[in-house]
Amino acid sequence: MQPIFSLTLRALARSRRLLVVAALLCVPLLLALVFVASEGSGDSESFVVELFVGLVLPVLLPLTALIFATSALGGEVEDRTLLYLTFRPISRLAVIVAKLLACTLVTTVLVEISLLATYLIGTQGSGNTQNLGAILLSGLVGCLAYSSLFLLVGLWLPRRGLLVGFIYVLLWEGILSQLSTGLATFSVRRYVEGALDSRLDTHVLASLNADGISPVNISGTTSLLVLMLVLVGGMLVATWKLQQLELP
């Protein structure tokens, strides 16, 4: 498993995707800098949380996971190198776990660094550790769940995985799932928001409410359970798919 993990890390680290994602994840940092420089009138803690809820969580986090996870396996199928990993005496589950660990690690490190830096800049180092913990934890579980989901999408649709993922993130999660709670049930974002809301302090939650951002009506435990289910389910379905995969 370790050789596949290292190989995938190297492949992801040298791709141009890394630069694109790094540039994207600098956007919240820049906005936090602008907020601080303009001596924003609002509550800095709430500003940073709103930045997370309004930009990172719905757009940057899933897109980062999408970009890395679809290339981790889908890229190997497209480049026709996958057989150098699968024509070996190792289980398909081990291949999937190694790939998932590698793309999740890259995604998580980049997203969490961006979140931490944004929080520290936005609050100028005087933030509430409870809120920082809530942001980092929900960011982490979001990275895990989205990576697993998009790894599967990349394996299933190696050529169109990126497009399908974009449509899911921007159309389904961004627009359709906002229209009704029923549709939102099938959205990873809802549960990441649930994990966040359950850990934010009441002051920030009230501030978000005042700005028209209602807390998600789902418990933190349920949110974490569903996200873990997405993680494990995606991994198992990807393993099954890899077992069925033909390499013409």
Added chain:
Amino acid sequence: MSSEILGAPLPGASAADPRADFSGKLADGQPATIEVANASKWYGDKVAVSDLSFALGQGVTALLGPNGAGKSTTIKLLTGLLRPSRGQVRVLGQTVVNNPRLYRRMGLVPEQEGLYPFLSVLEFVELAARLHHLPNPREAARAALRTVELSEVEKRPLGQCSKGMRQRAKIAQGLVHDPEVLILDEPLSGADPRQRLAMMEVFTRLGEAGKTILISSHILYEVERMGSNVLVMVNGKLAAEGDFHAIRALMDDRPRRVRVTCSDPRTVSAFLVALPGTRSVHVEEGSVIVETAAPLEFYLAVPQAAQSAGAHLFGIEGLDEDLESVFRYLVN
């Protein structure tokens, strides 16, 4: 393996049972390492290979056929990369599909070019050694690179290697774990003549050491050098199987069409029709097309025929010497 073309045994056949039904043995009692029973593969309406049945034992066997004959599909069926739409494939007595543990005993050198351009030659082969859980992967990788004469460029990234080097790196990763069965899809493409010879010697040596080596190729002389067993595929079907020399003799004896370009085709044709082996003569503008059953004698006799006719001879050209014609003849 017996020599057979469309079911008719050839003279000079070696002992084997081409329709071994998973008995685990060839007809001569030797163990069958690769067994295929009525295997077909199709995609929608397109049939890639149809009703393949054969059994192979130790030694080198060549899978021969023109491009598009189904060689690569057959290799992918044998290695479990594709599932047969019908029929069965067994290697070393086991089903190959979804059986990763069997890959410890099998090696594959695929045809496709895709490699990891950022890995060095050594890293690429060492990756294979690590995934095979070899105790000393780096040393095993270096030994494999020595075998394919690639040690000098072990640190070069694959993205900066020539096609021949990449091809040899692929061979090295296929044999790094000393597999009992090694399957190679067009392994010599891109290699220069000296490297081809060296690689052919490696494959022959492995075959003599008791390994089962199956090599696909569309180049007859490569096959001739490496071993006497061949499987010939045409249009997705097994057209011939068995001893190379018996099949080669049949190929050489087939009738040929020859174009003789000369100054007076009509007069020359009267002399050509009288030559032994001539089956038909067709006069065209400036040339004569002759079908002959004795091509060698015909080529030698043409200058004399032209001289006897008082004509100038401008050229003699075989019209069906290409491989496609040879293989198609085996089917027809």
